[in-house]
Amino acid sequence: MALSHTILAVLSRESLSGYDISKRFEESVSCYWQASQQQIYRELGKMESQGWVTHETVLQAGKPDKKIYSITDVGHGELARWFVEPTEPTPIREDLLVKVLAAPFVSIDSLRQELQRRRQLHLEKLIDYQAMAAAYQAMPHPPKTERFRYLTLRRGLRYEQDWIDWCDEVLDFLKQDSPE
Amino acid sequence: MALSHTILAVLSRESLSGYDISKRFEESVSCYWQASQQQIYRELGKMESQGWVTHETVLQAGKPDKKIYSITDVGHGELARWFVEPTEPTPIREDLLVKVLAAPFVSIDSLRQELQRRRQLHLEKLIDYQAMAAAYQAMPHPPKTERFRYLTLRRGLRYEQDWIDWCDEVLDFLKQDSPE
DNA sequence: TTGACATACTCAACAATTTGAGTATACCTT
DNA sequence: AAGGTATACTCAAATTGTTGAGTATGTCAA
Incomplete structure (x- = not known):
């Protein structure tokens, strides 16, 4: 239950x-945790029933009411409890690698196309992240929370770069590999 | 349904x-797809009811009977159909990065420990993969299927190395970062 | 003025994954 | 002789994640 x-x-x-939590996820958390609005709403409901968060309804003119959620002491305690538990590397599930494995039985040409498509996708994300990194680096005295957020962004940057490099490596291999 | x-x-x-499929997953597919025995057995049942695979029961002396599954023409057709569909990058969910984000509110010292633990885990996997890569490179004329399997292993190698490099980067940052 | 987009949340159904128990046999070590 | 490990598979429950519909209001551009 790491979403909570x-x-x-x-x-x-x-x-x-x-x-707003949902938007925060999209903007700055998405490089290592993705969750839909529905998931977040449902999770907040559960968390409230456990006493980890509380909410206050805020009436707004011209917009629907909103529920502002805050962390409670119980919630902070839970975060601290979870924090010291060891984490395991997340299981990976990569369709593209399954395709690499299946390619000799299906089509190497399709694989080549797919690799080029994916390389492009990762490049676009990388460019996004680079812009975010540049924004951070332009801050004269970033607060502590920002410094730690930047470390997570570094992971995202590396991850996308690594995909691009691997795609290039495989495309290069496909150029040289002799059929058999 | 990419498990199927x-x-x-x-x-x-x-x-x-x-x-045996389960073991194959552990040995050579696990760097990009993990599945439990239960998942595989259940999936095979579904796949058989769709006609993608068939099985033959093999009686064994001293061991329980086993069901040997084979891909059918329908199954191969399905693989080819799926193969040309574009794949999206897999959503990532990394507990460790959530901890980096939460660290300023909890404990930077615990984070440091956790990073060292994780670095070690990734290093162990990397060493495993390097041994597999060496075994591949020792083959004089690897068959096509092996050459493609090696490409997936390359992804695993890069992935683990990238984690290690990031852990080092963060540990280094934590040494220099002044509290505030 | 129509349609796209943004804010803000709820509910229901379905699919996928995880967790754990259960059944059975055989080999090998202590 | 007991315990651990390996082979080989089944069933069920709980949790998590996905998909899509539904409700409501306001802004902005074509």
């Missing part, structure tokens, strides 16, 4: 509505 | 029992 802990981490910095 | 396609890819090379 990710939400706790986000709420540790500031109180937010479900909708 | 991974199984189809494995069965394209050779017919195997559920148990």
Whole structure:
């Protein structure tokens, strides 16, 4: 149940509505944790029933009401409890690698196309992340929370770069590999 | 439902029992697709009802009977159909990065320990993969299927190395970062 | 003025994954 | 003789994740 802990981490910095948490996920957490709005709303409901968060309804003019969620002491305790548990590397499930394995039985040409498509996707993400990194580096005295957020962004940057490099390696291999 | 396609890819090379498929996953597919025995058995049942695979029961002396599964023409057609569909990068969910984000609110010292633990885990996997790569490189004329399997291993190698490099980067950052 | 987009949340159904127990045999070590 | 490990598979429950519909209001551009 690490989704709830990710939400706790986000709420540790500031109180937010479900909708805002969802946006925060898209903007800055998405390189290592993705969750849909529905998941977040449902999780917040569960977390509230466990006493990890509370909410206050805020009426807005011209917009629907919103529920601003805040972390409680119980929630902070839970975050601290979870924090010291060892984490295992996340299991990976990569369709593209399954295709590499299947390619000799299906089509190497299709694989080549797919690799080029994927390389492009990863390049686009990399460029996004580079822009975020540049924004961080332009800050004269980034606060502690930003410095740690930057470390997670570094992981994202490396990850995308690594995919690009591997795609290039495989495309290069496919050029040289003799059919048999 | 890409688990079924991974199984189809494995069965394209050779017919195997559920148990053997599970072992194959652990040995050579695990760097990009993990599945438990239960998942594989259940998936094989579904795949058989769709006509993608068939099985033959093999009686064994001193061991339980086993069901050897083979890919059918329908199964191969399905693999080919799936193969040309574009794949999206897999959503990532990394507990460790959530911990980096939460660290300023919890404990930077615990984070440091956890990073060292994780670095070690990734290093062990890297060493495993390097041994597999060496075994491949020792083959004088690797068959096509092996050459493609090696490409997936290259992804695993890069992935583990990248984690190690990032852990080092963060540990280095934590040494220099001044508290505030 | 129509349609796209943004805010803000709820509910339901379905699919996938995880966890754990259960059944059975045989080999090998202590 | 007991315990650990390996082979080989089944069933069920709980949790998690995905998909899509539904409700409501406001802004902005074509």
